[in-house]
Amino acid sequence: MKVIKLSEVRDRIKNLVQEANFELQDDVLKVIKEMAAKEESPAGQEVFNQMLENAEIARQEKLGLCQDTGLAVFFVELGEDVKLDRDDGLGSLREAITEGTRRGYKEGYLRKSVVEDPVRRKNTGDNTPAYIHWELVPGDTFKLTFIAKGGGAENMSAIRMFAPAAGLEGIEDFVVETADKGSSNPCPPIIVGVGVGGNFEYSALLAKKALLRRPLSSPNPDPFYADMERRLLDRINKLGIGPQGMGGRITALAVHVEAYPCHIASMPAAVNIQCHSHRVMGFEL
Amino acid sequence: MAEHKITTPVTDDMIEKLHAGDKVFVTGFLLTGRDAAHKKLIDLVKEGKELPVDIKGQFIYYVGPTPARPGKPIGSAGPTTSYRMDTYAPTLHALGLKGTIGKGERSKEVKEALKKHKAVYLAAVGGAGALISKSIEGSEVVAYPELGPEAIIRLKVRDFPCIVINDMHGGDLYEEGKKKYRIE
Numbered sequence: 151m152k153v154i155k156l157s158e159v160r161d162r163i164k165n166l167v168q169e170a171n172f173e174l175q176d177d178v179l180k181v182i183k184e185m186a187a188k189e190e191s192p193a194g195q196e197v198f199n200q201m202l203e204n205a206e207i208a209r210q211e212k213l214g215l216c217q218d219t220g221l222a223v224f225f226v227e228l229g230e231d232v233k234l235d236r237d238d239g240l241g242s243l244r245e246a247i248t249e250g251t252r253r254g255y256k257e258g259y260l261r262k263s264v265v266e267d268p269v270r271r272k273n274t275g276d277n278t279p280a281y282i283h284w285e286l287v288p289g290d291t292f293k294l295t296f297i298a299k300g301g302g303a304e305n306m307s308a309i310r311m312f313a314p315a316a317g318l319e320g321i322e323d324f325v326v327e328t329a330d331k332g333s334s335n336p337c338p339p340i341i342v343g344v345g346v347g348g349n350f351e352y353s354a355l356l357a358k359k360a361l362l363r364r365p366l367s368s369p370n371p372d373p374f375y376a377d378m379e380r381r382l383l384d385r386i387n388k389l390g391i392g393p394q395g396m397g398g399r400i401t402a403l404a405v406h407v408e409a410y411p412c413h414i415a416s417m418p419a420a421v422n423i424q425c426h427s428h429r430v431m432g433f434e435l
Numbered sequence: 436m437a438e439h440k441i442t443t444p445v446t447d448d449m450i451e452k453l454h455a456g457d458k459v460f461v462t463g464f465l466l467t468g469r470d471a472a473h474k475k476l477i478d479l480v481k482e483g484k485e486l487p488v489d490i491k492g493q494f495i496y497y498v499g500p501t502p503a504r505p506g507k508p509i510g511s512a513g514p515t516t517s518y519r520m521d522t523y524a525p526t527l528h529a530l531g532l533k534g535t536i537g538k539g540e541r542s543k544e545v546k547e548a549l550k551k552h553k554a555v556y557l558a559a560v561g562g563a564g565a566l567i568s569k570s571i572e573g574s575e576v577v578a579y580p581e582l583g584p585e586a587i588i589r590l591k592v593r594d595f596p597c598i599v600i601n602d603m604h605g606g607d608l609y610e611e612g613k614k615k616y617r618i619e
Contacts, residue, residue: 208565335518390614
């Protein structure tokens, strides 16, 4: 039986949240460079140049790529055969993830962007709670993925409960419409995570999971959804919004779609918008 | 695309010269402010009380920076999305605020206020907070320290890079840019 020390989880997370916020990953940089080469608008090209220069400064100086260092969102796949060693005073896996987040955001001079109540709005001061999605899986896997999710792009996300009659066309129009409405707000060029199917809450989770796919811009293994991704990227990039909304050919860097079985009466679709500062990293133990 | 170097405090004459799409490099001081600070400022205005900072001739930069590392003037400091301050901006322009800096579209009411009160809306590049921090030389919390990253900070800036989005003449870079590149 695999034994995992909670102190190791905590310490890895402390480093992970910092590294993800300081260094754009190679797959993200590759897509940014490829799309920059296709941008025709001078203002758009300038934005791409600044994005790349920014990434270099952030990496060298260990500065947040963006001042919005995000809610700390985690996806954890925990094997049923894994034994957790509650060492160093850590009482649970949740506590280890929370403490790692707290330490990482403090030590890395990252922004504390969480309020303890949505209406009364007092800052929690340490960027906790972490937002953790658990999945229990067979075997002894321990896989954790982190995404630093900024508020500007998250606010431009949307969900709609379609009747099945709306079909593929209805969903695609909804995705394009959501990107168009978001316009310059979510820091384009954006990344679009689409969740199709499931139910109300599951489709939103699928949309966020779609953003985690690596490498960025790799297609859905199902050719039907890979085609949908290509069509959506093409349509969104005809909107003219461009980098930072200043007009241009590249409004989105990538579209990822994930699908799941759903009710005979339903066809939910969720769109999770992500900014160009796509900070996703993880580890396995 | 014209380029302008401007220094705060800003006069109406300087604002008149700015047109949508122009590059602007700001030197002097910027006041920061986000959702929470704006709410407090507007509450004071409603109560007829004095504001804790003088906004006449000034620019407000919509930003909540990351904490500064020791020996540095500021952390990462790019713009936040501006529409969340749309309900507050016209009141502040009426009190003499000459400009705001952020990212993303403004409401019709804000654009009207820019014309009426001779003010401007500028954008900095969102998601370039590390790069932008290079044009910030100093920072001092001047109001609401209890708001943490949402406190009002006075930033000392040199050649702080912006682009004019909405000018006082009705120009709108977002609308013009989208129209130019949109394929129906």
